[in-house]
Amino acid sequence: MMTGEYPSIVVRVVCALLAPFIFIFGLYVVAHGHYGPGGGFAGGVFLAAGAILPRLTLDEDLAYRIFPVVLGPLAGGIGMLLFLACGVLPMLFGGAFLDYGAVEVAGIEPARMRYLGILVVEVGVGLAVFGAMVTIFDVLMGRSER
Amino acid sequence: MIVPLDIIIFVILIVAAVLAINVSDLLAAVALLAAYSLFASLLFAGVNAVDVSLVEAALGAGLTGVLFIGAILATTRHSTAKRNRRRRIVVLPLIIAFVGLMLYASIDLPDRGDPDAPAHTGVSQYYLENSMADTQTPNVVTSLLADYRSQDTLGETLVIVTAALSATLVLIRRREDEPGEPSPLDPDDDAPVVEDPSAPSGRGAPPSGSDDPAPSDPYADEHRRGGRP
Incomplete structure (x- = not known):
């Protein structure tokens, strides 16, 4: 069987130590897309890897308590909605779909607004990819029925 | 312009792909595909496409392998594909003709990094020059994906979420x-x-x-x- 406690303690300890760092690195990649390689897609995949690694190696109850099954579809839906909301919001200000520069907030110039819009979109993409990957994994493992 | 490293990586890629097709143990095929993705990400890094390289390394070499192994666990580990000699006689000339056609077409492709290539004379020049002023984002790839071309990214994200949802529908039904x-x-x-x-x-x-x-x-x-x- 694939999920559940892995027999070797070396693997268990190494994966338990690595998983949080992979998750943090995923957050870094999502947030740091403006300045380096990465962004939503790669960051979301790293986040998913950080969530799936405990499921592969640690005790099932523990792994699914850290990242419940419901988190996958939830994160996917929230990320997708965040992206869509980011697209619709400029339309309320009279701009085009996904034209973040059109959003008017006092004290923030359009270029800065685009910068922030990119950040929100990256977070949305990251959440969506994370949720999609975890959902596919859970479904394959027969975990999604609960 | 092909540097020696490219040739080494291309040879490794072809060998890995052929082995992945021929091996009957699907778990080994998954490992070979992960290796394939890893070397493909090296290739992307070699042409300075670091963003693509990062995604390929994380997704292709990491997570896809896990999902494939999950699929193997849910089905069977050994491929039962039969070798059909007659079919090979039909298919092989087709493949050779296709590869020949591709190689012939690739002669007309512009050199890598050629500033006069059609891809570099259109809007990409604008993106490179104005990304900083428009979006305050030094990484042009990010501003391109999430701002200039954000509708493409929206479509991609929709595809991924839809894939997860359809996988859920299909697999839940199978277990039922x-x-x-x-x-x-x-x-x-x-x-x-x-x-x-x-x-x-x-x-x-x-x-x-x-x-x-x-x-x-x-x-x-x-x-x-x-x-x-």
Whole structure:
């Protein structure tokens, strides 16, 4: 069987130590897309890897308590909605779909607004990819029925 | 412009791909595909496409392998594809002709990094020059993906989420059709399949899942026989 406690303690300890760092690195990649390689897609995949690694190696109850099954579809839906909301919001200000520069907030110039819009979109993409990957994994493992 | 490193990587890629197709142990094929993705990401890094390289390394070499292994666990580990000599005689000339056509077409492609290439004379010049002023984002790839071309990214994200949703629909239904094999993961899952299609199954499964009686599942036998490695 694939999920559940892995027999070797070396693997268990190494994966338990690595998983949080992979998750943090995923957050870094999502947030740091403006300045380096990465962004939503790669960051979301790293986040998913950080969530799936405990499921592969640690005790099932523990792994699914850290990242419940419901988190996958939830994160996917929230990320997708965040992206869509980011697209619709400029339309309320009279701009085009996904034209973040059109959003008017006092004290923030359009270029800065685009910068922030990119950040929100990256977070949305990251959440969506994370949720999609975890959902596919859970479904394959027969975990999604609960 | 092809540097020696490219040739080495290309040879490794071709060898890995051919081995992945030929090997009958699917677990080995998954490992070979992961290696393939890793070297492909090296290739992308070699042409300074670091963003693509990062995604390829994380997704292709990491997570896809995990999902493939999950699929192997749910089905069978050994490929039962039969070698058909007659089919090979038909297919091989086609493949050779296709590769020849591709190589012939690639002669006309612009050199890598050629500033006069059609891809570099259009809007990409604008993106490179104005990304900082428009979006305050030094990484042009990010501003391109999430701002200039954000509708493409929206489509991509929709595709991924849709893929996850359709995988959920298909796989949940398949498990509903298998009353004979309670999942070892779910000890409380051995309840019989709901006979009445109108009765709520209470599992969030699609309602159409139960109007397909289990004995008519043509793959049920296959699933039972497949076992788990």
